[in-house]
Amino acid sequence: MSDSQGEEVRGLALFATMGDVNFKALMRGTYVQNFPPRIDLIHENEPADFLHVVLSGAVDLFSQWNRRETSMATVRPVSTFILAASISDLPYLMSARTLEKSRIALIPSQDVRRMFAADTAFATAIAAELANSYRTVVKNTKDLKLRTSLERLANYLLRQSRTRGAPDFDLTTEKKRLASFLGMTPENLSRAFRALEPHGVKVEGSHITITDPQGLARYAKPNPLIDDYST
Amino acid sequence: MSDSQGEEVRGLALFATMGDVNFKALMRGTYVQNFPPRIDLIHENEPADFLHVVLSGAVDLFSQWNRRETSMATVRPVSTFILAASISDLPYLMSARTLEKSRIALIPSQDVRRMFAADTAFATAIAAELANSYRTVVKNTKDLKLRTSLERLANYLLRQSRTRGAPDFDLTTEKKRLASFLGMTPENLSRAFRALEPHGVKVEGSHITITDPQGLARYAKPNPLIDDYST
DNA sequence: ATCGATGCTTGATTATTATCAATTTCAGAT
DNA sequence: ATCTGAAATTGATAATAATCAAGCATCGAT
Numbered sequence: 001m002s003d004s005q006g007e008e009v010r011g012l013a014l015f016a017t018m019g020d021v022n023f024k025a026l027m028r029g030t031y032v033q034n035f036p037p038r039i040d041l042i043h044e045n046e047p048a049d050f051l052h053v054v055l056s057g058a059v060d061l062f063s064q065w066n067r068r069e070t071s072m073a074t075v076r077p078v079s080t081f082i083l084a085a086s087i088s089d090l091p092y093l094m095s096a097r098t099l100e101k102s103r104i105a106l107i108p109s110q111d112v113r114r115m116f117a118a119d120t121a122f123a124t125a126i127a128a129e130l131a132n133s134y135r136t137v138v139k140n141t142k143d144l145k146l147r148t149s150l151e152r153l154a155n156y157l158l159r160q161s162r163t164r165g166a167p168d169f170d171l172t173t174e175k176k177r178l179a180s181f182l183g184m185t186p187e188n189l190s191r192a193f194r195a196l197e198p199h200g201v202k203v204e205g206s207h208i209t210i211t212d213p214q215g216l217a218r219y220a221k222p223n224p225l226i227d228d229y230s231t
Numbered sequence: 232m233s234d235s236q237g238e239e240v241r242g243l244a245l246f247a248t249m250g251d252v253n254f255k256a257l258m259r260g261t262y263v264q265n266f267p268p269r270i271d272l273i274h275e276n277e278p279a280d281f282l283h284v285v286l287s288g289a290v291d292l293f294s295q296w297n298r299r300e301t302s303m304a305t306v307r308p309v310s311t312f313i314l315a316a317s318i319s320d321l322p323y324l325m326s327a328r329t330l331e332k333s334r335i336a337l338i339p340s341q342d343v344r345r346m347f348a349a350d351t352a353f354a355t356a357i358a359a360e361l362a363n364s365y366r367t368v369v370k371n372t373k374d375l376k377l378r379t380s381l382e383r384l385a386n387y388l389l390r391q392s393r394t395r396g397a398p399d400f401d402l403t404t405e406k407k408r409l410a411s412f413l414g415m416t417p418e419n420l421s422r423a424f425r426a427l428e429p430h431g432v433k434v435e436g437s438h439i440t441i442t443d444p445q446g447l448a449r450y451a452k453p454n455p456l457i458d459d460y461s462t
Numbered sequence: 463a464t465c466g467a468t469g470c471t472t473g474a475t476t477a478t479t480a481t482c483a484a485t486t487t488c489a490g491a492t
Numbered sequence: 493a494t495c496t497g498a499a500a501t502t503g504a505t506a507a508t509a510a511t512c513a514a515g516c517a518t519c520g521a522t
Contacts, residue, residue, distance in 0.1 A: 044456055065377040066452050072372065084362040090462050093369050116358065123354045127347065130361035131315040137368040138324050141303065144375055145414050146296040148508070176469065183376050185510055190471050205470095205518090221297050225275055231321050379478070407499065416480060421501050436488085436500095463522105470517070480507065487500070492493105 001032045001105065008055050008078055009105055014129050018115070018122035026115050030107045041096040041104065048085035048092050050106040054078065057102025060177065061094045071180040074099070074173060083129055086112055099173075135231075142226045149184040153192045154220035155227055156182060157201060161210050168209040175206070232263045232336065239286050239309055240336055245360050249346070249353035257346050261338045272327040272335065279316035279323050281337040285309065288333025291408065292325045302411040305330070305404060314360055317343055330404075366462075373457045380415040384423045385451035387413060388432060390458050392441050399440040406437070 006027050009015055015023060032055065035041065041052065044063060052059075059075040072094050075081045085092050086109040098104075116123050143152055156178075160169055171178065179189035193203045199219040200212025210216055224231065237258050240246055246254060263286065266272065272283065275294060283290075290306040292313075303325050306312045316323050317340040329335075347354050374383055387409075391400055402409065410420035424434045430450040431443025441447055455462065 063373050063377065063456075065373065065454055065457065068377050070373070070376040072369070084365045087358060088362045088366070090366070091456070093366055093373070093456055117351070117355065120348070120351065120354070123351070123358065124348065127318060127354065127358045127361060130358060130365055131319045134315045134361055134365040134368060135319070135321070135324055137365060137372060138303070141368060141372055141375070142294050142296065142301070142324070144372070145301040146294065146299050150508090174469075186470070187472085187511080188509060191509095194471095223296055225294075225322070225324055226296060381478090405499075417500070418481080418502085419479060422479095425501095465520105465522080467520090468518085470515105472515080473513090475510100475512075477510065478508080480505100482505080483503090485500100485502080488498090490496090490498105492495075 051086040053105040055103040058099040282317040284336040286334040289330040402437040
């Protein structure tokens, strides 16, 4: 891979602290590929041969069982996915497909494991990243088990508004996939948007305006131990 | 703590590979406490001062939001809990209470973090443990999002039967808490047991007999990427 | 500009799950 | 052995969510 692409990867917390020689060695086996939209990158149950880094575009992580499918997460630049499978040398638990045209760096898992053993700073960063991933999924589970779908949507909108720093914004994802991520059907998401209107939400296509942030927060009851992704 | 208690901890994969001197140092700040049943050990949002190791008894990890409560996991000997919070120096996401009389070792998080930096084998073991925890929660999320409560119960019973190696067994947990863990109410769990009878499940109090393992499996459609906790 | 495919919305219906209320069962304390 | 309180069960009802069936909107390709 080129040096400029290497810089993008190097900027990630996961790779920022490791030794220069080690990073270069890791990049030697790495290659970058361009993918069109809606391309399957990996399929659950396959061996985790590569750690993936999304450099541009967006990737959906999803799972299937018994002809049902659910969206687990969306990965946006610049971040990695399936580190846990990669480091444990175990099969992927989730599938991944591009949502848009995307540039992905593929780092051989073997190299990641070798470097983990060789570079203490890298090992520390990996543990931090794994701990963070773990906590994110735990928060997600709490969201699913403790809230109704309407409450999940309300809190999702508050989170979006907060991370964008504005009371109005465009949804970054199709409503269909948002529904799946929130654990509901597209039909119910549509009705849920309607049901949030009296709580201060206006929907015009994919543009959302939170007309009454306090009112919405009163209904949603956001909680840092579920909704704060930074801790 | 005493040497015999130290041995129990040392037997855990997390502590098995680290250097002897380092392990002894880690145990120096560790103390063991006995707790009666139904005692709150930690509360979510508190600082994670200690890594906990369940030596005997059983501990329930649970969470609350808006007057609702859900059981997230049961920790049985010998294993640790809340490693992620401990290593990241972040507040607990879950509360913990003893289910029975329990013996718990408390290892200061500071010492864990210091040893993580000092002992490569320990760092590796921590990363492996975190990766494993992450994958367990992901499987749990897939269970919740892709299956109905009846299907979750059916698969739970198959997992229990498999880990015990017998078609009949006693439930290790109160039905009330099992219901909460599976994301349903006690009333519905009761009805779900009844509904599984035609699929080959017999319930006598807390004793379960799977009278038709193939039939139950046909209904439950177990999948290693959800139900196999060993990978 | 038109077509076709897909996503989105709406209404009607069904399925699933929770809540409320009333017993019954069970285990621990006296 | 009896009492007591919590857990478990059962039935009735309500809330929540999924499914089925149209119809409308949007967008890219021709």
